Amino acid sequence: MNEFDLIKKYFDWGQDIGDDCALVSVNRYQQLATTVDTLIEGVHFPADTTPQDIAYKALAVNLSDLAAMGATPLYFTLALTLPSVNEPWLEKFSQSLRVLAQQCSIHLIGGDTTKGALSITINATGILTKNQALLRSGAQAGDSIFVSNTLGDAALAWQQLQNQQNPSTALLENFNRPEPRIKLGQSLLGIANSCIDISDGLQQDLSHILTCSKVGASIDLDVLPLSAEVAKHIANTSDWCMVLAGGDDYELCFTVSEAHINKLKTVQEELGVMLTKIGVITLRSPVSQFRLTIEGLDKTCKSYQHF
């Protein structure tokens, strides 16, 4: 049973919990977007990760969920489970957390500290104009599909770490310090029809958009944006599954109708972030069980499983 089946079976009580954030109306004009993510030592980061990188990533993955909705960050809570009180560790953790929080204008408003195996749960909340949020459910046939930056870098770093290799500084930076695409998400409000952050791999996360939007998609391996290192790895191994299903990218995948493509070019220039068209949204074939066609892929990739 994967995470999504588990949630659907045991925790979907009719409240619609299937987007990057939950939305809550708090006044006539605005909605809160709230999300929670846990990072566990040995599962989400290696045991020798620095406290600075752990703190950064714990907050960044939550900010990425806010970004995927187009929300403006407001506040977060921190539930920190520590094996013991290590003051130099805490000093570095807290400083790094504070720097990213200040950069993204999000405020720590409360928390809990407990004793146990190292684990960090952050609950982040942002704000949006009512009914403006970028949802997984808005993709339309004919939309172009875009992703930000490059894919697969974090997955390659993780594979190298597990094989006792030393990833390059650039790969490690992608793995430990994913940049939350807050400004991009905000800029996509009114432009994108749908959006998700790629935390479990492009294949699985794009499939969420297709399921929620009741559409299909065709993407093309040849145009996927890759760093030189990932391109070299693929050339040597043909391991496209690292890019499609490796996870931990925290880039945005979103769809834009023809009418808004020009606006997107302006966004790209203003933010200086690479945006690549990787395919198109299609009408879903009523007879096909495969909603996502990946041109150039001659096998199936097993998506990241939480259990």
Add this chain to the structure above:
Amino acid sequence: MNEFDLIKKYFDWGQDIGDDCALVSVNRYQQLATTVDTLIEGVHFPADTTPQDIAYKALAVNLSDLAAMGATPLYFTLALTLPSVNEPWLEKFSQSLRVLAQQCSIHLIGGDTTKGALSITINATGILTKNQALLRSGAQAGDSIFVSNTLGDAALAWQQLQNQQNPSTALLENFNRPEPRIKLGQSLLGIANSCIDISDGLQQDLSHILTCSKVGASIDLDVLPLSAEVAKHIANTSDWCMVLAGGDDYELCFTVSEAHINKLKTVQEELGVMLTKIGVITLRSPVSQFRLTIEGLDKTCKSYQHF
């Protein structure tokens, strides 16, 4: 270093995180109250605790924080870390969580599931009329100090469990299924000057009120409300520290001025919850380092330490 020093030193960035919940203004008339608590197997509950009891308590301790502010529950998120997917366990956990959520009209809006040692982090949010929240900082000299129900039952159950004894059903019920005092908290709005929930023991939690309110207090052991079992334990052992510092009571401790005592009697009758006056708030002596005087106690009790 205790939990409070740790938070103050590393995570108090000038944002005032010292009450049962953090308060956030969301419109002209209302504030959200939000709180987070983690329960870890082996630390907060024994390994053989039923999934029903774990789910109940994980939500109840957060509802107790909402109660201590007088907030009306709105929604919560669930970050659930599981060693494996055990469907019968999940079925029981989810059902029990849902029953309490429905009883208290609080909605599950999102979550995260991860693989690791069993741990549950719930972030609960309630709503309040602006500037009406019950705070730790409002106690006034002359206020009477009250607690709800009885104290020490959960701590006695926990001690017996650790000593391989079998606690009575009543004690276990107090330990596993603390009743969140939501209606009491709401009824105290406009009546109580200050309030806290007793999660770390009366001595430590009342001391938080005294520190925040810059007052002293005198309480009397002879009038502390005890169940027959705890009274018997004390008679045999004189172990008052179990009652004062055992923790896990989740009753409310609050202070009420003379002008509102009659209203409190009405609340007690309407809700059918026992409320006991245990002492009075005093002017803080500028020369005394001890803010809390406990009449009848001939030793000091070490408060519950999270680390």
